[in-house]
Amino acid sequence: MVDLDSRTARVPSRRVNAMEAVLSDLRGAIERGDYEVGDKLPSEAELGQRFEVSRSVVREALRAMQALGLTASRAGKGTYVASPGATEDPIFGAYSSRDLVEVRRHVEIPVAAYAATRRTQDDLDLLERLLVRLERQTDTMAWVALDTLFHISIAQAAGNPVFRKVIEEIRDALARQSTFLDMLARDRREQSNREHRAIVEAIVERSEEGAVRAMTAHLEHVESALSTIVRPDRSGSGGEARSATPSCRCAAAPEIPQPADR
Numbered sequence: 001m002v003d004l005d006s007r008t009a010r011v012p013s014r015r016v017n018a019m020e021a022v023l024s025d026l027r028g029a030i031e032r033g034d035y036e037v038g039d040k041l042p043s044e045a046e047l048g049q050r051f052e053v054s055r056s057v058v059r060e061a062l063r064a065m066q067a068l069g070l071t072a073s074r075a076g077k078g079t080y081v082a083s084p085g086a087t088e089d090p091i092f093g094a095y096s097s098r099d100l101v102e103v104r105r106h107v108e109i110p111v112a113a114y115a116a117t118r119r120t121q122d123d124l125d126l127l128e129r130l131l132v133r134l135e136r137q138t139d140t141m142a143w144v145a146l147d148t149l150f151h152i153s154i155a156q157a158a159g160n161p162v163f164r165k166v167i168e169e170i171r172d173a174l175a176r177q178s179t180f181l182d183m184l185a186r187d188r189r190e191q192s193n194r195e196h197r198a199i200v201e202a203i204v205e206r207s208e209e210g211a212v213r214a215m216t217a218h219l220e221h222v223e224s225a226l227s228t229i230v231r232p233d234r235s236g237s238g239g240e241a242r243s244a245t246p247s248c249r250c251a252a253a254p255e256i257p258q259p260a261d262r
Contacts, residue, residue, distance in 0.1 A: 018053045019183055022061040025051070030070050030081055041071065041079045060183065067091055067180055068230065086230050092176035097226055100173055104219055107166050108151065112199060112215035113208040114158035123157035127200045135193050143189060144178045150196060157203065177222075185225040195221060 026047075029035050042050070047058045062079055065071045069087030071079050090097045115123070130150045137143040148171050155163040167174075181188045195218040202210030 017183065018051075018057045019060045019064070022047070022051050022053060022058060023064050023184070026061065026065060027068070027070060027086070030083075031085055033084065035081050037081050037084060039081045040077075041081070043078060064180060064184065067176070088230055090177075090180070090226065090230060092173040092180065095170060095173040097177070100170065100177060101219070101223055103166070103170065105216075107163065108154070108219065109212055109215050111155050111158045111163050111167075112203070112211035114160065114163075115154050116203045116206050116208045116211040118159040119157040119203055123153070124200075124204060126153050127157070127203065131193075131197055131200055134196060140179060140182050144175050144182065147178050147192065147196075148175050154199070154203070177226075181222065181225050181229075184229045188225050191221060192218070 026035075026041070035041065041047070041062075044055045044058045044062070048055045051058070062071065062073070065079075066073060067090045069083050069090065070081065070085075072082040073079050092100065127150070130146060130153060134143060134146050134150065137146060151174065152164060152167050152171065155167045158164075181192075195214065198214040199211060199218060202214050
């Protein structure tokens with residue numbers, strides 16, 4: 001369709017997410033060396049015209065490129081190539097993927113266990129309402145906001161305000177990461193909804209072990225989806241991508257102290 005300075009491939013079929021198509025094309029051009037480190041990319045307006053997409057779509061693609069470490073934005077000057085390849089530790093606002101994985105494993109897994117024994121009926125009612133809204137939501141930004149609120153609500157159900165404070169501290173990074181995954185990981189939203197429901201079902205049943213398993217599986221699937229985006233399998237062999245974050249098994253299943261009822 002569009003020749004980007006004769007240096008990038010054509011935009012894929014419209015059946016492919018528009019932002020994903022722009023990102024894939026620009027990422028491929030950088031990784032092939034068509035754009036070298038230090039080169040300035042065309043403006044948002046120019047990219048929008050060439051790819052026949054809105055500037056908001058281009059902006060989303062450029063944000064994803066920056067999260068992957070491929071580009072850097074210079075105020076008033078534009079977007080420049082920062083690296084010939086994607087980083088294995090994407091940045092989401094103030095925190096990296098590695099930061100989030102480590103903290104979430106040490107915080108959200110025990111939080112789920114505490115929530116399973118301390119939750120009130122009000123907590124359960126709120127979580128069920130959030131599940132329904134998440135499963136019905138089609139808008140990415142609205143879904144991401146609900147996703148973040150879901151995790152904060154589980155921390156609230158754990159009955160310890162410090163847990164909620166920790167999740168609220170990283171909520172912006174969580175939202176950025178969630179948006180990134182929703183846009184680039186195939187069927188991630190539907191999978192995440194199923195994982196959320198499994199967590200809530202364990203909490204409803206007051207099953208600490210079930211809550212730990214469900215939250216651990218959820219976080220592992222998040223990490224796996226990130227890995228697939230950062231290190232996609234380009235061989236067509238269907239092999240697994242290498243992890244984008246260190247596999248710290250010491251944090252995978254932390255010992256959960258026996259919580260006291262609220």
